[in-house]
Amino acid sequence: xxxxxLRRALGxxxxxxxxxxxxxxxxxxxxxxxxxxxxxxxxxxPVARAAFEHAHGLDRPLVVQYGDYLGGLLTGDMxxxxxxxxxxxxxxxxxxxxxxxLGFLAALLAGIPAVLLGTWSALRQGRTVDHVTRVVTVVAMxxxxxxxxxxxxxxxDDPDYLPSAGxxxxxxxxxxxxxxxxxxxxxxxxxxxxxxxxxxxxxxLVEAYAxxxxxxxxxxxxxxxxxxxxxxxxxxxxxxxxxxxxxIGGLLSGTVLVENVFQIPGLGQLMxxxxxxxxxxxxxxxxxxxxxxxxxxxxxxxxxxxxVDPRTRQGLARA
Numbered sequence: 549x550x551x552x553x554l555r556r557a558l559g560x561x562x563x564x565x566x567x568x569x570x571x572x573x574x575x576x577x578x579x580x581x582x583x584x585x586x587x588x589x590x591x592x593x594p595v596a597r598a599a600f601e602h603a604h605g606l607d608r609p610l611v612v613q614y615g616d617y618l619g620g621l622l623t624g625d626m627x628x629x630x631x632x633x634x635x636x637x638x639x640x641x642x643x644x645x646x647x648x649x650l651g652f653l654a655a656l657l658a659g660i661p662a663v664l665l666g667t668w669s670a671l672r673q674g675r676t677v678d679h680v681t682r683v684v685t686v687v688a689m690x691x692x693x694x695x696x697x698x699x700x701x702x703x704x705d706d707p708d709y710l711p712s713a714g715x716x717x718x719x720x721x722x723x724x725x726x727x728x729x730x731x732x733x734x735x736x737x738x739x740x741x742x743x744x745x746x747x748x749x750x751x752x753l754v755e756a757y758a759x760x761x762x763x764x765x766x767x768x769x770x771x772x773x774x775x776x777x778x779x780x781x782x783x784x785x786x787x788x789x790x791x792x793x794x795x796i797g798g799l800l801s802g803t804v805l806v807e808n809v810f811q812i813p814g815l816g817q818l819m820x821x822x823x824x825x826x827x828x829x830x831x832x833x834x835x836x837x838x839x840x841x842x843x844x845x846x847x848x849x850x851x852x853x854x855x856v857d858p859r860t861r862q863g864l865a866r867a
Contacts (some may be wrong), residue, residue, distance in 0.1 A: 556850050560843045567839040568621065568832075572614055575828050604630055617832075626833040631825045636833040639818060644837055647807070647814035649719060650730050650737065651799040658738030658799070659745060659792065666749030666788075667776070673754055681746065688743035697736045697809040704732060716812055733810040737803060741795040748791040752784025759783060786853065793849030797842040 601607045605616070620627060626636035669681035704710055711729055719726040756762060757780055765779045804816035811817070815834055822830035 553851065556847055560847050564839060564843055568836055571832055571835045572617060575832055576610055576613065627829040629827055629830045631827045636829050639830065640833045640837050643813060643815045643818040646812060647803050647816060650734055650803055650812060650814060653730055653734040654738035654799045655796050657734050658742035662742045662745035663749060666746040667753060669750045670753030685743040685747050688739050691739065693736055694805055697806060700732050700736065701809060733806045733812055737799055737806045741799055744795055745788065745792050749784055749788045752787050753780050756780040756783035789849060789852060793846055797845040
């Protein structure tokens with residue numbers, strides 16, 4: 549088991565290295581340059597441009613810049629912003645908790661109803677609630693996130709209870725106001741995940757109820773609740789966990805669109821600002837943090853298999 553965990557952790561490091569390398573290369577070979585965002589009199593002056601590039605190390609060979617960036621990253625140094633000279637790690641550190649909070653709230657709003665509705669739909673297979681659930685989930689998956697965000701932005705605007713955009717306050721300052729501001733963007737962010745988890749759990753439970761294990765448990769006199777909890781859910785949880793892990797990772801790391809529409813000062817909005825300013829260092833720092841979140845969450849899901857699936861543990865024990 550320790551070998552499995554070590555192998556998965558090394559796999560995360562390899563993928564992280566590939567992500568950092570790919571993003572660094574793409575950003576630095578791009579035809580745009582942060583020099584173009586300087587004042588016109590500086591951007592048009594070859595001497596001033598050369599001085600700016602030299603001061604920020606942009607005139608050095610790409611391999612040297614890459615080596616310096618990797619070395620700094622290993623020590624927690626993400627460099628400084630090419631736009632205003634601020635520390636990238638500090639900016640990412642301020643924005644990251646906001647995105648994590650938004651993603652966590654979206655995961656709660658998606659996960660709890662999905663488990664309840666998916667289970668209820670499977671237990672009522674072929675009945676009205678099952679048909680309604682399938683229609684609702686298809687509609688939820690089909691709604692474009694940007695369209696829904698804009699629709700809520702213009703149609704829901706109650707400054708006292710559900711502010712549509714702006715006015716963000718941190719949880720430590722005002723917990724109630726913080727949740728009120730994040731509720732609408734969390735609903736938009738979690739809607740698709742809710743639909744996918746509901747359908748995955750329903751499908752897994754329907755398949756489990758048709759298995760010989762459930763038939764045997766019923767023949768042995770197990771109650772409906774016991775069959776659901778001890779047999780059916782165990783068979784359905786593994787595929788559902790796979791889907792949920794990917795989706796929740798996307799919720800916590802893919803908040804760019806929602807944060808930008810609702811003016812939430814998280815990691816997504818930070819990256820949009822960085823790309824608009826053509827700020828290599830800040831954009832790269834945001835991408836690195838986003839990739840790290842996604843990969844760590846997927847590592848956690850892989851380790852959860854060892855807890856929820858006895859077959860995985862037995863396979864590792866025999867290996």
